[in-house]
Amino acid sequence: MLQIGTLALNNRLVTAPMSGITNLPFRRIAKRLGAGLVVTEMISAVGLTRGDQKTLRYLRSHPEERPLSVQIFGSEPGIMADAGRIAVDAAADLVDINMGCPARKVVKTGAGGALLRSPDRIEHIITAVRAVCPVPLTVKIRAGWSPNGPPASQIARIAEDCGADAVILHPRWVTQGFSGRADWDIIAHVKSRLHIPVIGNGDVRSPCQALAMREQTGCDGVMIGRAAIGNPWIFQQILDLEQGREPSLPKLWERKEIMSIHFRLLMDLTGEQRAARIMRGLLIWYTKGLPFSSRFRAAFTGIEDLPTMTSAIDAYFSCLKDTSVGLKRPLPGPCPQKDADHALFALSNQEHVGP
Ligand SMILES: Cc1cc2nc3c(=O)[nH]c(=O)nc-3n(C[C@H](O)[C@H](O)[C@H](O)COP(=O)(O)O)c2cc1C
Numbered sequence: 001m002l003q004i005g006t007l008a009l010n011n012r013l014v015t016a017p018m019s020g021i022t023n024l025p026f027r028r029i030a031k032r033l034g035a036g037l038v039v040t041e042m043i044s045a046v047g048l049t050r051g052d053q054k055t056l057r058y059l060r061s062h063p064e065e066r067p068l069s070v071q072i073f074g075s076e077p078g079i080m081a082d083a084g085r086i087a088v089d090a091a092a093d094l095v096d097i098n099m100g101c102p103a104r105k106v107v108k109t110g111a112g113g114a115l116l117r118s119p120d121r122i123e124h125i126i127t128a129v130r131a132v133c134p135v136p137l138t139v140k141i142r143a144g145w146s147p148n149g150p151p152a153s154q155i156a157r158i159a160e161d162c163g164a165d166a167v168i169l170h171p172r173w174v175t176q177g178f179s180g181r182a183d184w185d186i187i188a189h190v191k192s193r194l195h196i197p198v199i200g201n202g203d204v205r206s207p208c209q210a211l212a213m214r215e216q217t218g219c220d221g222v223m224i225g226r227a228a229i230g231n232p233w234i235f236q237q238i239l240d241l242e243q244g245r246e247p248s249l250p251k252l253w254e255r256k257e258i259m260s261i262h263f264r265l266l267m268d269l270t271g272e273q274r275a276a277r278i279m280r281g282l283l284i285w286y287t288k289g290l291p292f293s294s295r296f297r298a299a300f301t302g303i304e305d306l307p308t309m310t311s312a313i314d315a316y317f318s319c320l321k322d323t324s325v326g327l328k329r330p331l332p333g334p335c336p337q338k339d340a341d342h343a344l345f346a347l348s349n350q351e352h353v354g355p
Contacts, residue, residue, distance in 0.1 A: 002036060002221045004197060005136030005165030007067055007093060009221075011036035013210070013235050014168075014199055016225030017071045017096070017140070023058075025265030027065045029258060030228060034235030036221075038065050042098045042112075045074030045083030059090035060269070067093035069138065073101060075110035075121065077128035084129040084137075094165075095133050097125065099155070100142040102174045113174030116145040119158055126162035138199075140168040143186050146175045156190045156198070166197040168223055187217040199223050207237040207247045230285020232258065252290075256317045259286050263309060276304045291320060 002009040015022060015030045017039040022030075027038035040058055047055030061068050070092035072083045084095045099122065101112030108114075115122050122139075130137055139159045143152050156167045171186035172178070182202025191198040200219035204210045205227045213222050228234050233254075237247035250258070262282065266275035280300050287293035296316045303309050 002197065004094065004138065007136050009036040011239060012221040013238055014221055014223040015039055015228060016201055016223045017041050018225050021229060024060055024062060024269055025262055028062055028265060029232045029262055030235060031065045033232045034239050037067060037069055039069040039071055039096060042071045042073045042101060045072045045079045048083040048086045049079050059087060061091035069094040069096050071096040071098050073098035073106060073111045077124040080125050081128040081132045084133045088133055088135055092135060094136045094138060095129060096138045096140055097129060099139055100170055100174065102177050113142060113145060116142060116155060116174060117149055119150050119154065122155060123158050123162055126159055126164055130163035136165040137163065138166045138168055139164050143171040143173050143183060146173050152186055153190050153193050156194055160194050160196050164196065166199060167194065168199040168201055170201040172202060184213060184217050187219050191218045197221060207234065207241045210238045211241060230282060230288055252317055252320050255286060256313060259313060267306065272306055273304045276309055
């Protein structure tokens with residue numbers, strides 16, 4: 001169990017917010033398969049306060065995924081506070097403030113990772129959001145803007161002093177983007193200096209690594225991003241390992257079932273054509289390491305309707321035996337992250353998975 005402010009989570013596993021990925025269907029599936037807390041992708045505070053319909057759609061939720069953390073980004077304390085209130089009125093059981101996004105279009109507005117250069121602004125934002133949000137408040141930070149900027153330990157202390165209930169730390173510099181490695185020593189350092197929970201994040205690619213992060217850093221929770229894309233079973237596998245059970249690979253029928261459910265949930269959210277386009281990208285992930293997966297993906301090109309999608313999935317799985325043999329994704333070792341990253345960024349460039 002993990003206590004964040006007034007909220008008690010069932011376990012210590014959190015899905016990372018991922019723009020274009022962690023939409024409602026993804027979150028519902030992650031929750032079903034063991035995540036203790038799910039988080040929306042980052043949502044523009046300006047968009048929410050202007051009542052922009054497209055932005056407001058990111059707040060759509062379902063009882064199955066609760067408790068839900070809504071992540072907002074922005075740079076103006078007043079606007080962030082208003083956005084926090086809108087998020088709580090809509091669905092948020094927690095509000096998370098993005099203080100780490102390295103994307104140029106976000107940083108140039110002074111939001112996301114740019115905030116890590118301005119401790120004063122961070123103080124104003126957290127204080128303003130805290131004052132209006134009746135739910136637990138978290139901040140997601142990086143190691144800092146760069147090795148020369150204010151360090152994570154300083155930012156995290158400001159967050160704690162201003163009333164944040166937990167800090168989520170992805171220990172890469174903003175200037176690093178996603179290159180290099182997450183430096184877990186920084187998580188250990190920040191944890192040793194705070195009283196509120198610290199959730200560690202970065203480069204957990206297998207159940208063993210989730211346990212290793214907790215052991216090496218003393219962090220209270222573990223947040224998992226890329227390793228859960230197409231592999232939502234990772235949450236249950238970590239829980240298995242924590243409880244001394246052998247983590248099991250999903251059977252082929254389970255994979256097929258989750259893929260079909262994911263597609264149906266996407267259809268409910270976005271309509272058939274768009275769901276098919278998004279699902280085509282996600283299938284790269286769901287079938288990673290399975291036999292004949294490249295042929296399967298080719299068969300999906302151009303599919304835009306449910307019956308064709310369903311029969312293509314059926315056809316693929318009927319050529320595979322219901323066995324874990326042939327699954328190349330290793331357990332408990334890490335997945336081939338380099339390939340994964342390439343495909344991921346291809347996916348996020350090609351299609352925004354949000355509603
Ligand atoms: C495609 C993609 C989108 C992301 N979008 C967000 C976001 O909206 N908000 C955020 O705080 N972090 C975002 N991140 C960063 C992740 O939340 C996480 O910090 C990072 O991927 C490291 O964790 P991992 O190694 O478990 O993936 C994103 C990462 C990826 C790969």
